[in-house]
Amino acid sequence: MRHGDRRSLTGRGATAPRPTIKDIAARCGVHPSTVSRALSPAMKHLVAADVAERIQAEANALGYRLNMAAKGLRTGRSGLIGVLAPDIADPGFPPVLSGLAEHLNAEGYATIVVDVGTGGSQQDLVDSLIARGVDGLVLATVRLHDDVVAHSVGASTPVVLVNRVDAAGELPSAASDDAAGMRLAVDHLVALGHRRIGHVAGPQEISTGARRRAGFEASIADSGLSLGDAPIEAATAYTRAAGREAGLRLLGRKARPTAIVAANDLLALGVYDALAASGLTCPADVSVVGHNDMPFVDLVSPPLTTVRIAQREMGATAARLLLARIRSPDAANEHVVLQPELIIRASTARPRS
Structure with a gap:
């Protein structure tokens, strides 16, 4: 040179x-x-x-x-949190993720979101995230009886559940009070004068599906109505198409319900489709109540009466539980149950005499 x-x-x-x-x-x-x-x-x-x-x-x-790489070498932590989502296209999940990420970001963590969808092994995805050095995991994908729970309990990485819970309560969780949500919906319809109330239940292997169905049945009984006048059809998935199929089965019964409570808003929109296919209108012929209050259900026709769950708060709570578990891995499991509220819109009305 x-x-x-x-x-x-x-x-x-x-x-x-x-x-x-x-x-x-x-x-x-x-x-x-x-x-x-x-x-x-x-x-x-x-x-x-x-x-x-x-x-x-x-x-x-x-x-x-x-320099996160250098910080990781000093602290033994990556600053990354893995999140398993059931379906990233479901409009109900982004508010949960937003509350989760906002709280974690404020504490210096970044999130890696994995869309489980309908394929792939949850255990493989959990192992893949752990291998990438995440400091903790948030699972929104578990079934009531799920091998991934025991697998996660045996892992050295802290894990919490959000929106769904496992049957045995082996992992910390943040979820809505599903039974209380069903009670709000049923009490509202009974107050309007409905006596034949049907239910489109969610998949029964998932806590939200099973617990909301149980809550519906308990609320019907407590209202003094006959369970014989409260038909239930379980959807195969939390999708609009599955809601349509279950709705058609309810509407095809000899004693058609005058109101239908759906286990989530996508299923309720499927019930809207079933009503249209049957030549019926909402709420003149059948009132409909959803669950979750996902974005934009106030813009459909008619705007959907639904049970609002505290989605952002649920995500933030899951983040708080995970950070506590990271700091104290041997702490007792905490299960936070958030209270829902009924949002009344135009999809419910008094039944025709």
């Missing part, structure tokens, strides 16, 4: 050295450990607010970015 060529190392083509915590500390006149704490969401509270603000401003000015 000629002597003059050395200028290219510091010219326009040179790469500026990456700023470090020591650089920020020198500019702010503090110890590097103070900078480290100020830039960590989990440790920031240990630094005076004005000092943390000054450090963050200097870090932004320098273009400092936390």
Whole structure:
């Protein structure tokens, strides 16, 4: 190399050295450990607010970015959380994920979302995420009796459940009170004067399907109505198509129900399709109640009366449970049950006399 060529190392083509915590500390006149704490969401509270603000401003000015790989080597943690979703296309899941990610991001974690869908092995996906070094797992995919639960209990990685629960309660969970949701729906229809109320149940191997069905039956009995006047058809999946098929079976009964409670909103939209295919209208001929209050059900025709579950809060609660489990792996399982509320819209009315 000629002597003059050395200028290219510091010219326009040179790469500026990456700023470090020591650089920020020198500019702010503090110890590097103070900078480290100020830039960590989990440790920031240990630094005076004005000092943390000054450090963050200097870090932004320098273009400092936390080196997660280096941090992982120091702490033994990746800062990543794996999330197994039952169907990423289901409009009901994004609010749960939003609450989950917002709470985790505030604590310095990023999420990896895996869409389980209808294929693949949950156990393989769990193992794949663990192999990638995630610090914890959130499962929204388990069945009541699921081998992946025992598999997860035996893993060294903390795991919590969201929206669904396992029958034995072996993992911490955040879910809605399914029985209370059904009671809200049935009580509303009974108050309107309905005496023949049908139910499109969800898949019975899933806690939301089984518990909402049990809640429906209990609410019918407590209302003094006959279970014989409360026909139930179980859908094979939480999809609009499955709701249509189950709805058609209900509407085809000799004593047609004057109202139908669906185990979730997609099933309720399937009931709308079944009514249209049968030449019936909602709510003039049959009232319909959904469950979950997923986005945009207030925009369908007629706007859907439904049971609103606290989806964002559920996600945030699952994140809190997981972070607690990461900090204390041997802590007792906590099961948080969130209360739903009834949202009355135009899909329910008094039955025809």
